[in-house]
Amino acid sequence: METPLQKADRHIQENKQNVNERYRLRYHLMPEAGWMNDPNGFSFYGGKYHLFYQLHPYGSVWGPMHWGHATSEDLVRWEHAPVALAPDTDADGGGCFSGTAMEVEGRHVLMYTGLQLEGDGDDRKVHQVQCLAFGDGKSYEKSLQNPVIPKEKIPEGVVKADVRDPKLFERNGMYYCILGSKDLEQKGVFLLYRSADLMEWECMGTMDAADEVNGGVWECPDHFRMDGKDILLVSPQFKKPESLRYHNIHSTCARIGTLDLEKGRFLLEQEEEIDAGFDFYAPQTLEDGQGRRIMVAWMQMWERNMPSNEEKHGWAGAMTFPRILWMQDGRLHQLPVPEIESSRRNRYMAEAEFSGTWTQEPLRGNVSELLVEFETLEAEAFGVKLFAGQEEETVFRYDVKEEVLIFDRRRSGIVLRGSRKELAGSGVRRTQLKARNGKVTMRFLLDRTSVEAFLNGGEKAMTGTVYPSEGSDRMVLFAEGKVKVRLEKYDLIF
Ligand code: FRU
Incomplete structure (x- = not known):
């Protein structure tokens, strides 16, 4: 019997020749066929860059989410790998939403949001729960303990149907996970969880929150340290414009400050818009073998027309070219990785x-x-x-x-x-x-x-x-x- 993963791969292999070339890019990662949104699990593992992404293999519009996968040695030329995750278990039957990756004891660990389905027909409920998968850089096995953060572990005070996009990281022997959500007043929030073994997670509460009603979720958290600061990347849905900033349909921001992991609170010092254009969302970063902090984002935007899917081109969505990040004059700076110069x-x-x-x-x-x-x-x-x-x-x-x-x-x-x-x-x-x-x-x-x-x-x-x-x-x-x-x-x- 063909598994959902094999079926997705077969479908892509059968359809990639039919994709219309007219709008295809030359050096940005795109799906071979089908729909792509957020970067997922962007990480450096086994001497290679891994870039997973939200993938709907069966059409050029959003649909039940899989994780596509590509690898690269230079961030310029990408090689497509088999689909890494398909919605095929009790914990994620409705889709495998965004998440992140890290290396733990030699294994490549993916943490993602499962859409867990309960009941059927009109009574069907969808819960957003957090799941793990373990792999070797090529194929991935889901944990039998999924979901590791079940719906019962979501605290009161947030919209429980919207708790997603785990950012997994480790500090001083503890694992931490940041989840995006919104509170009951429709303000975006980040929740913080911790675990000693990746399996048992404890909620530490709300670590950061919007100070105004944005009406949506704070999606796709990313976190890293740079120059003694903690930096959170946030993709807040519907963020309100401030002077010239945040006029996009959905903007992205870098929040620079201090994350107190004992108290589970983030103290904001300054916030900035990451990209002041139109098509930039859900950025993720990694640190590579050379200690560089590199960012990619989805080079598209929700709720705007995309000519490649509207005209039945057979594909939609691409990633930005990878950018190197650094702090200068107290602000986050970004430029294309220098590897582009070889081209x-x-x-x-x-x-x-x-x-x-x-x-x-x-x-x-x-x-x-x-x-x-x-x-x-x-x-x-x-x-x-x-x-x-x-x-x-x-x-x-x-x-x-x-x-x-x-x-x-x-x-x-x-x-x-x-x-x-x-x-x-x-x-x-x-x-x-x-x-x-x-x-x-x-x-x-x-x-x-x-x-x-x-x-x-x-x-x-x-x-x-x-x-x-x-x-x-x-x-x-x-x-x-x-x-x-x-x-x-x-x-x-x-
Ligand atoms: C952000 C997002 C995530 C979610 C994913 C679903 O673009 O809405 O919050 O996990 O896309 O594809």
Whole structure:
């Protein structure tokens, strides 16, 4: 008899040839076929990077969740591995939701949320319970003790149907697990649990919470330490905008402070938006063999149209390119991992002073990297148009007086609409950015239907999907007033 895992693998093998190539990316991880959302179990194990992800193998829309799996030696080239988890036990029959991974005594341990089904028909209830699976980097066995955090261990005061996305970690010989949920007033919360053996878990209560009603769950916790601080990554559903921040349908934030594991409380010092673009959610991090902290996120957004699934392309969803994280001036910084540089070909360099628009023949491409340093001589605004064609352009514009960087994808190609009416729904996002000695740097990774922008050496990032027509691949610089630029452009080859 074919198991649910074998069936999922067979389905993918049979369907991957039929996937429409039109919007496929070249160097971002995508499902071979089917739907992908959150990164899961992002970890360095057995000398390799492992990236699992929320997968629905049987369609290009969300459905009963499996864990897809890919591995890489350099974070650039990914190899697909067999599906790691399918919903096939009493504890997770409705789906295997997001979670994390760590190495314990040589084994690769996955902790995930099972959708446990109770009853059937109209009376059917779905509980979110926490489960474990153990593996060797290739195949994974679920614990017979699942769920290790059953519904009875969810404390009062939270919406019990929404307790998910375990972040598993170890400190001083104890295991800890952070779960995302919301309280009865609809404020997002993180719960903290601890265990000596991964099997028996004790709830330590609410470790961190939203201070305003966001109406949704604090999803997909991540936690790491850096420069003596504890950093929590949070994906709060429906977070309310604050000045220019958090205008996405669902935003993500880094909460920097101190986690007191004795008391089970997080003391917040400062919070920032992780990515000020459109398509960035549910980020996870790992520490690799070189001690680097690396982040990936789902490069898509809930409740917005996704051309690849709407037009029956047979797939949907991708991961961001992996980014290295560090703290600088008290803020989290991010840049693409340097491994991308091994794919650079055909370097083009130029310097110019101009006003109006400026371009050169080599400035085209849609699987490319572009690095520009602008220095304002007497300009009010300047920037770059990417994926430019007859009537299309994806614009990054810097307003010198306002000190604001604007990412405008209203004329990028297929119009992407969101369900929220704020800026993100209209195709424009803005972020505060200070020029340094009159200079602003912009670095772009382009991959056919995506752009990731890194500003001022990683101080800010803005990510978005775009769906230009074939042939819209020009890069044009513009300035309202006079600027000086220095640039480098590469084709990226894989
Ligand atoms: C976040 C999320 C998680 C959940 C998963 C389900 O994008 O909603 O909270 O585990 O997706 O696919």
